Amino acid sequence: MGTKLYKNGYPVLGYWGKQLGWHRRPDLPNSKQPSIETIVQTPRLEVQRLGFAPSSRYEVLGPAFAYLDLFVTEGRLRASIDFGFKTEVCELELGSQMRLYPNSHLCIEPISNTAQMFVARVAEFETRTELNPSRFYQDLNTDWSLISSPATMNLSALSDLASSVIANSIDSLSPKFMNQLYSGVIPHAIIADNIRSQTKTTLAIQEASPVFSQIEVALTEAICQLIGWSCGTSDGISVPGGTFGNFMALHCARIRKWPEGKSKGFFGKPARIYVSSEAHYSFKKGALALGFGIDNIVEIATDEHGKMIVSQLAATIANDKRSGFVPLLVGATAGTTVQGAFDPLEEIARLCQSEGIWFHVDAAWGCPALFSKKLKHLVVGIEAADSVTFDAHKFFASSLTATLFLTKHKSLLLEANDVAGGDYLFHNNTPESDRGRLTWQCGRGPDLLAFWLLWKHLGLQGLSEVVDHFLVIQQECVKWIQTQQRLKLMHQPEYLNLCVEVLHPQMKTDNEWSAKVRRVLKAKNQAFVNYSTNSEGVTFLRLILVHPHISVQNILDILNDALSVTVDDVNKNSLAAT
Amino acid sequence: MGTKLYKNGYPVLGYWGKQLGWHRRPDLPNSKQPSIETIVQTPRLEVQRLGFAPSSRYEVLGPAFAYLDLFVTEGRLRASIDFGFKTEVCELELGSQMRLYPNSHLCIEPISNTAQMFVARVAEFETRTELNPSRFYQDLNTDWSLISSPATMNLSALSDLASSVIANSIDSLSPKFMNQLYSGVIPHAIIADNIRSQTKTTLAIQEASPVFSQIEVALTEAICQLIGWSCGTSDGISVPGGTFGNFMALHCARIRKWPEGKSKGFFGKPARIYVSSEAHYSFKKGALALGFGIDNIVEIATDEHGKMIVSQLAATIANDKRSGFVPLLVGATAGTTVQGAFDPLEEIARLCQSEGIWFHVDAAWGCPALFSKKLKHLVVGIEAADSVTFDAHKFFASSLTATLFLTKHKSLLLEANDVAGGDYLFHNNTPESDRGRLTWQCGRGPDLLAFWLLWKHLGLQGLSEVVDHFLVIQQECVKWIQTQQRLKLMHQPEYLNLCVEVLHPQMKTDNEWSAKVRRVLKAKNQAFVNYSTNSEGVTFLRLILVHPHISVQNILDILNDALSVTVDDVNKNSLAAT
Known part of the structure; x- marks a missing residue:
């Protein structure tokens, strides 16, 4: 079997997206290299035939933006496919075909005296190798x-x-x-999206989606178990994005507090919702859309680690009660957008319990902590939550959107969301089987299929190892950053966000320097990273470890490029932008 | 060029999904038929090589559930691809590859002395030929x-x-x-879903979705123009399904009425919303989610054609005003779910205008009427609407979901939906370019790509012809149904819904008979159609003309199968179901 040169990150060959095609083996003499005969090449189409000598071993990188179809037209071959997360070995017989999905990598060697492959790919899909918008x-x-x-x-x-x-x-x-x-995306997402197009359906009714309804239930049960809820009493539903996960929490909390509001409306209910100042803006959108009013989202200050200060939460709630407001929900964040901070869930849980307030956890970004023993401590207390938002399109690299809203109050989803008037559609005697009754959407696709396939593929242990692997990358990056005089970590990361201020080349004070660097990196097509601004007005780069194949080297490359940005680059860039 | 045997509907060969593969030409003698040599066949894989004599012509049906890849390995071929909506002709050179998507159909003939094709398909995707869940x-x-x-x-x-x-x-x-x-789906949907997976992005910010943001604007402008709004003053945004289109209408109407509610909430605003009794249940879900309360959705009775009775609407509004309610919005339906009825938009528009009420049109199902001269009369008055819901995953066969919410109040989307707190994300100086500010979702994929591709492909005239083609099918079906003693049209259709009661074989009175027939058709894998119940408790089948390749014969087959259902079939089926 061929040596695996391409692991998570590809430090040897760099960014594979630009290196599509067959590669010569650097460890073999010229006489043993493959002869690649291009049969024909049109603007849109490329078909190649590759002959193998008995002793040859070659690596082929997966196509970045299309399928790569391989057909064995002579002999037999052994193939090792690297999914980034996992490697598989299989034998390819004469006449067999292999479809290589984006983000997968193949190493092949002949196992008969001669072997030949026929390779076809749609070249039109492969022009996109630039980052520069x-x-x-x-x-x-x-x-x-x-x-x-x-x-x-x-x-x-x-x-x-x-x-x-x-x-x-x-x-x-x-x-x-x-x-x-x-x-990035996992190959499972490409496959799932293809299945999705070709089994076009809605999860509204079980009759139309017998499999996808079960898959939704299976994922819900598995994640509820991870959270620490019992299967029989909890439930979940896919919603179109983390924003709607947080909307649904507000909705469920309100209906539970005032069940009569379902029919009568919520006039005269001055409810208040508490989140940290680092929480996602979707809570505000929810307050706006559901009619609470944005002013009734109360932002609680965070400590130097970006975590909600619970004593301030308690004081604010007490004050609001005295003023006649009804504290309805605390939205804690597990993994904030900028810093990747985890609010102190256990303390918040205790407070919510004693006050009778709905406890929601927005774990859209931080949900991988549920899978890893090394990170589990960050989400201790989540088992006391009334509801959780879980995104699989962020860390787990599914297609957008793949969100589950989960609640430990099983019957509430039906109570909160079922309405009359769908008689033309809902003929089922067991209403909870027709899962459209548990949510707002009528037409709703199988958003979670890719993540379900990934879980089936790797198992819970495998998913846990993936998360741990990313923690190792984080630690190595942090170690390196700390050796750099002109890089300043904004905080010691406990998760996968690296917030780094790039200091001015002449060490001048320039709070905007990192924002300028970000624009140059983008203009030079070196990286497309985001920046943010802290309370003192200092800008910094936010690097995140999320691409399934990311490496320490990728991060070091970006930061080295950031360090190389000159005052001249910045000036040229702002000229170009005007 | 080969004769096109396979048009929209395939009356000669029946349902193509079951007839995947190469077909012999019935008009050629045996000696001139192709020899299909199966090189190898594994459980999951099938590779074929096909040789052509100079005079041969063959038809190949597109794969139902996978790509079919064709490689020209000798000579040259001429291909004619039938997309159902349109036919294209092209020449295939030696070495060229053609990818045939589901729902497309190919007719090929050699144009050199000898020609050979290499065909590969992943057989695993082709097991799904049954309807029976x-x-x-x-x-x-x-x-x-x-x-x-x-x-x-x-x-x-x-x-x-x-x-x-x-x-x-x-x-x-x-x-x-x-x-x-x-x-069904259009091939454009398969392509679009593939592009979607491989350009994973969110339409929240222009930086991350330069093309898709423009495509959203392009579609919005084009549809606004069809509606009759001027480009400069109208806008639209993709939302995850028609339900959310109707939610957004309620939201915009409320914010426009009480702008201060954005920050303060809508406590003490007893608003009322009016829809017909045939309207989609999503209005109730909206009233529930947005906090109006389901009781504040007022259902107005419909006439014998399923259209809202405007005099009753006027009387109800007057009455509500006397009782202290604020009439906020009328939600008219263009194409009801069961009957396909169009509310009288012009009359409703006039009433809304004189009363100062937001006029919304739910055209999720009826939007094709905007494209066809023959149907345009059904949506006269839509130009006076404040907002419209438009679905491309219904008639235009995109993947679920593909919905546009449109409003003629351009600045309102930003006013109603922009909140602070997204500073980490929204760096653009022109906020309306970052289209996430105009809506609720943060992560939001390019749902409308397939429909945009279809429009680009066929042009406005082509889309219009497609709709007209379906009207012809409807008329022929109606004509045939009227000749059948045991079939009773529930109403004369003005759109693409055929509501048909199947009478008992012995002409006994049995209001449930159509519902029973529906279950037998499904159990026998003959058709998966829906049924509904009218106000007298009579059940009937609801057939819809929506599959891109549907034919009159498909409908006749279903109805003939429905007529063949016996009392015995029904009894057996209810036994099996228990």
Whole structure:
């Protein structure tokens, strides 16, 4: 079997997205290298035939943006596929085909005297190797509008158009994209999205989605168990994004407090909701949409680690009660957006319990802590929560969106969400089987399929190892950052966010320097990272460890590039931007 | 060029999903038929090589559930691809590859002396040819749960599992699936979903989605123009399903009425919302979620055509005002779920205007009427609407969900939805470019890509012809139904819903007979259609014309099967169900 050169991160060959294709083995003499014969090459299409000598071993990198189809046309081959998270070995017989998904990597060797493969890939999908969105604005050839576009288009033009969409989109499959709390996808997501298109259905009724309804229940049960709730009394439902997870928490809390509001409305109920000042803005959107009013979201200050100060929470609640407000819900955050901080769940739980307040945990970003023994301490107390938001499109690299809202009050989802008037649709005698009754959406796809496949593939232990692996990367990055005079960690990370201020090359005071560096990195197509500003107005880069194949080297590359940014670069960049 | 035998509907060869593969030409003698040599066949894999004589012409049906990859390994071929909506012709050179998506159809002929193709398809994706969900319950081999599942799984087992997911899912790509207001997908949806997975992004910020943000704007502008609004003053945003389109209407109407509620909440605002008794239940969900209370959704009676009676609406509003309620919004329906009825938009518009009430049109199902000259009269008055819900996953066969919420009050989306606290994310100086500020969701994928591709492909005129084509099918079906003694049209359809009561074989009075027939059709795997019950308790089948390749014959087949159901069938079926 071929040596595995490509592990999580690929330090030897760098960023694979730019190195698509067959690679020569550096450890073999020229005479033993493969001969790659390109049979034909058109702008959109590339078909190759590859012959193997008996002793050859080759590595092929998976396509970044398309399937790579391999057909064995002579002899037999042994293949080792690296999923990043896991490696699989299989034998390929004459005539067999293998489909290699993006983000997977293959090492092949012949096991018969001669062997030959036929390789086909749609080259049109592979032009997107840049991070720079500025290219988009220079793309004068593509007309995105519909009003001014020609009446009709042939297949070839349509195909070019699809290519333009990809070519001009941001390369979020690169490990150097980390502007959002997602980066890259697992192959399972590509497969799941394909299954999704081809089994088009809604999870509203069991009749239309017998499998997906069960998968939703299976994932719900498994995660509830991780949280520490018992299966019989808890439930969950997929919602379109973490924002709606937090909306549903507000909704359930309100209905539970005032069940009559379901029919009568909530007029005259001045409820208050408490979150930390580092919480996600979706709580405000929820207060706005559900009619609480944004002013009734009360932001509690955080300590130097970005965690909610519980004594201040207690004091605020007491004060609000005296003023006639009804404290309805505390929304704790497990893994804040910028710092990756975990609120003290146990203390908050105790307070909520004694006050009779709904305790919600927004674990959209921090949910991997449920899987890892090394991180479990961060979410101690979550078992006391009334509800939890869980995202699989962030750390677990599913397609957007893949969110579960979970609650330990099983019957509440039906009580809070079932309405009359769906008789044309809901014919089932056991209403909870028709899971559309448990939520707002009617049409609802199998968002969680990719994560379910990943869990089936790796098992709980495997998922736990993945999280632990990322912690090792974090620790090594921190160690290196601390050796750098011009890099300043904004806080000691307990999770996967690295907040780093880049100091001015001449060590001048410039609070905006990191923001400037960020823009140069992006303009130079070196990295697409986000920045934030602390309470003193100091900007800093926020690097996140989330891409399934990220390596320490990727982070070091980004930070080294950040350190190399000069005053001149910044000036040129601001000129270009104007 | 080969004769096109396979048009929209395939009357000659029937339901293509079951007839995957190469087909012999009935008009050629045996000596001229192709020789199909199966090189190798494994359980999961099938690779074929096909040789062509110079004069041969063959038809190949697109794969139902996977890509079909065709490689020209000798000579040149001419191909004609039938997309159902449109036919394209192209030449395939030696070495070129063609990817055939589900729901597309190919006719090929050689244009050199000899020609050969290499065909590969992943057979595992092609087991799902049944409609019968009962098979699912007999599937004792698949363990869907995660808690009891083994710790880990190899690739082959994972692949089997993915196959099981498909095999046990409902065959919604069959034109005989019409239980929901969707059926089938356009190839553009498969392509779009693939692009979506591989350009994983959120439309929250322009930086992360330069192309998709523009596509959203392009579609919004084009549809606003169809509605009759001017581009500069209207706007729209994709939301996760028609339900959320209706939610957003309630939200915008409320914020516009009471702008201070954004920060203060809506306590003490007893608002009322008016919809017809045939409106979608999502309005009730909206009243529940947004805190209006379900009782404040007032259902207005409909006439014999299923249309809201405007005089009753006016009387109810006047009465509510006297009682101290604030009439906030009228939600008219363009295309009701069961009957496909269109409320009288012009009259409702006039009333709303004189009363100062927000006028919303739920056109989730009826939006194709905007495209067709023949149906445009049904939506006259929509130009006076304050907002519209538009679904592309119903008639236009995109993947679920693909919804646009549109409003003619351009600045309102930002006013109603922008909150502070997203500073880590929204760095843009022109807030409306970061489209996450205009809505609730943070993570939000390019739901509308498939419909945008379809529009680009066919043009406005092409989309119009598609809708007209479906009207012809409707008229032919109606004509046939009227010749049948035991079929009773519940109403003369003006749109694409066919509501048909099947009378008892012995013409006995049995209001439940159609519901029983529906269950037998499903159990026998003949069709998966929905039924409903009218105000007299009479059940009837609801057939919908929505599958991109549906034919008159498909409908006739279903109804003939329905007529063939015997009392014995019904008895056996209820025994089996117990």
